[in-house]
Amino acid sequence: MTTGGHGFDGVERRGLMFVLSSPSGAGKTTLSRMLLEREPGLKMSVSATTRQMRPGEVDGRDYFFVGKPRFETMVEQGELLEWATVFDNLYGTPRAPVESALSAGQDVLFDIDWQGTQQLHQKASVDVVRVFILPPSAADLEKRLHSRAQDSDEVIRKRMSRASHEMSHWAEYDYIVINHNVDEAFAEVQSILKAERLKRERRIGLVGFVRNLQSQLQT
């Protein structure tokens, strides 16, 4: 699915799909925003959803808010790279923006659940990096959902009751980050991205780069 772009050192490499998953409220959105601010060459995948917009959310920036019929058409027309039902709503990743970002040599960041992560991994395993974010405790998770102050008590209860099920998929991920402190968790997530960008298998320009170095040494 991916084609090459140039890394910061000028060596061509395959773009990667960087996935953050967690139980609701563990901090994916917070960490994603920090990554986007500080990591050039990374583009957010904006999902489509049938859920209600929260106060402060912007259509097209946080999500594409669509009705169920439009979402079903997107599924039928193959417009989604993956999709799933989460907390009684439909969520999915529009395919075209991801493909064009990867073709332009950008990495793509996803805030999606375990179902979507499985689907992406089935389609493009070598290009997908999976990071699972855990809260330090159940009490902290509940506190964070309340402190966000964007969901009703009923919605928060539902999300807390699903947290254990969400978490049961942690071992399907490549990296696990415990979000005690947001700056420390961010540093860990950023280190994962930096290291994954340097992986030999992604750096398709290395063969030519090394050949060139060797030819310089032989003259």
Ligand SMILES: Nc1ncnc2c1ncn2[C@@H]1O[C@H](COP(=O)(O)OP(=O)(O)OP(=O)(O)O)[C@@H](O)[C@H]1O
């Ligand atoms: N380490 C932290 N310590 C305290 N509060 C935090 C920490 N990380 C995130 N938060 C706060 O917790 C709340 C939930 O975080 P966030 O919205 O990022 O979670 P999320 O995983 O994206 O949730 P959802 O899956 O529902 O979208 C926010 O108010 C955020 O500011």
Ligand SMILES: Nc1nc2c(ncn2[C@@H]2O[C@H](COP(=O)(O)O)[C@@H](O)[C@H]2O)c(=O)[nH]1
């Ligand atoms: N499989 C997918 N899951 C998605 C997508 N976009 C978001 N999500 C996940 O849904 C829950 C709830 O999100 P919220 O914004 O309503 O709090 C969360 O776990 C997200 O990661 C998607 O496109 N596909």
